[in-house]
Amino acid sequence: MIYSKLVFLFAAALVLWDGTKVTHSDDEWRRALGSERYCVTRRKATERAFSGQYLYHSKDGTYCCAACHLALFHSSAKYDAQNGWPSFREPIVQNHVWIKEDHSLPFRRYEVLCRACDSHLGHVFRLSPQQLRYTINSIALEFEETPP
Numbered sequence: 001m002i003y004s005k006l007v008f009l010f011a012a013a014l015v016l017w018d019g020t021k022v023t024h025s026d027d028e029w030r031r032a033l034g035s036e037r038y039c040v041t042r043r044k045a046t047e048r049a050f051s052g053q054y055l056y057h058s059k060d061g062t063y064c065c066a067a068c069h070l071a072l073f074h075s076s077a078k079y080d081a082q083n084g085w086p087s088f089r090e091p092i093v094q095n096h097v098w099i100k101e102d103h104s105l106p107f108r109r110y111e112v113l114c115r116a117c118d119s120h121l122g123h124v125f126r127l128s129p130q131q132l133r134y135t136i137n138s139i140a141l142e143f144e145e146t147p148p
Contacts, residue, residue, distance in 0.1 A: 004069070017096060022068040022117035032066060032084040040139050041119035042066050044111070049084025052138025055082075061145040064091065069142065071136070072096055081133055085122060086141070088134040097134075099124055112136065 030038045039045040054063065063073040063086075073088040080089055081087035095115055102111040102123065110123045122136035123127045 016026070017070055017093070020116070028085075029067070030079045037066055037139050040137050041121075042088070044120040046087075046122075047131065047137045047139050052085060053059040054086045054138040054141055054143065055084070057143065059145050061143055063088075063136075063143055065117060065119055065121070065144045066140050067119040068114060070096055070116040071144075072112055072114065072121070072141070073136070081137060085135045086138055088136065091112055091134070096123065103120070 023094050024032065026042070029042050033041060036047075040047060058075070060075050062071045063078075064074070065072050073090075074092045077089045077092070079087055079089065097112050098115050100111045100113060102109045110124050112124050113119060114121060118138060120137075122134065122142045124135045125135065126134075127133050
């Protein structure tokens with residue numbers, strides 16, 4: 001990504017995370033997020049394939065965590081993986097997400113979580129030794145459009 005674009009993004013979103021964790025009680029998260037968003041981000045549910053608002057979204061800007069507004073992915077990293085969920089090549093800043101092994105199914109997969117608030121975002125898959133696909137639930141994201 002171009003350095004000047006990153007400088008603009010630092011000013012527009014919470015890209016420079018200071019390491020402070022965002023914590024709330026379970027009831028506070030439920031009230032703040034609403035039932036569907038709460039189920040995905042706090043209870044690790046998955047939205048139905050091909051139903052998310054950002055699947056075919058193509059505007060220029062930043063996808064942020066819906067729970068804490070930390071910048072996660074830039075639109076330039078988004079692509080159509082034809083898998084039913086928004087897919088990204090890489091996070092906007094590597095330490096804004098963390099990866100955790102997910103044992104909820106009989107095969108190995110890796111969960112993607114927001115580093116600031118530990119919200120479940122989706123999963124990451126290795127496509128090749130050099131290429132990852134971050135498959136993210138739309139409902140776990142909010143979009144901040146880059147001004148013209």
